[in-house]
Amino acid sequence: MAVFEKVVALQLTMQVSLRRTLVFLLDCMLFDSIVYVIIYRSDKxxxxxxxxxxxxxxxxxxxxxxxxxxxxxxxxxxxxxxxxxxxxxxxxxxxxxxxxxxxxxxxxxxxxxxxxxxxxxxxxxxxxxxxxxxxxxxxxxxxxxxxxxxxxxxxxxxxxxxxxxxxxxxxxxxxxxxxxxxxxxxx
CATH class of the missing domain: 3.40.1760 (Hypothetical protein yfbM fold)
Structure with missing residues (x-):
């Protein structure tokens, strides 16, 4: 699964609206197959x-x-x-x-x-x-x-x-x- 797809899956799991969220992959590291990302809201x-x-x-x-x-x-x-x-x-x-x-x-x-x-x-x-x-x-x-x-x-x-x-x-x-x-x- 590509990093972007994992971010989308993470957003859907967390029930975060894709429409209301702007995702910046500021720091992305793989550790035991888990992708950690920092998510910033664009409508803050x-x-x-x-x-x-x-x-x-x-x-x-x-x-x-x-x-x-x-x-x-x-x-x-x-x-x-x-x-x-x-x-x-x-x-x-x-x-x-x-x-x-x-x-x-x-x-x-x-x-x-x-x-x-x-x-x-x-x-x-x-x-x-x-x-x-x-x-x-x-x-x-x-x-x-x-x-x-x-x-x-x-x-x-x-x-x-x-x-x-x-x-x-x-x-x-x-x-x-x-x-x-x-x-x-x-x-």
Missing amino acids: MIEITYDLSTLEDNCYLEVLPDKYKVKCWYTSSIFFTEENFGYIMPAFEKCYKKFDYYDANEIDIETWKLIIWELEKMKQYLSDNPNPHSLKDVLGFLFLNSEEEFLKNYDTNLKQLISMITEFQSWINEKSVSTKFITVLGM
């Missing part, structure tokens, strides 16, 4: 996911408008892909020193006010047409190629990120009225 958006039923896998950070209750995937939560949350993670690391990417972070509303302010400063910086190569001083790029991928579609990604931050700030403000904690459930 910088956005918040609200509908639990649209999540495609379990690589999301969940933001729960309450204290952690031992389970995950609440319909009242919102979800970020790892990469999308990574962009704004510096605001959390700065304002909530105990932030742990791999754990439940129960953050009180007073700390959320600091995070909102830090996100506002981030958003203002992004709105001022920054030098694209200075973004790493403000944003978090989780993966080796995250910054490079962001820069490939710079204008669109910048607009989407500003929109995502604005939407997230509004969501936090809305939920802050009815709860004393908002929890970030890490990976």
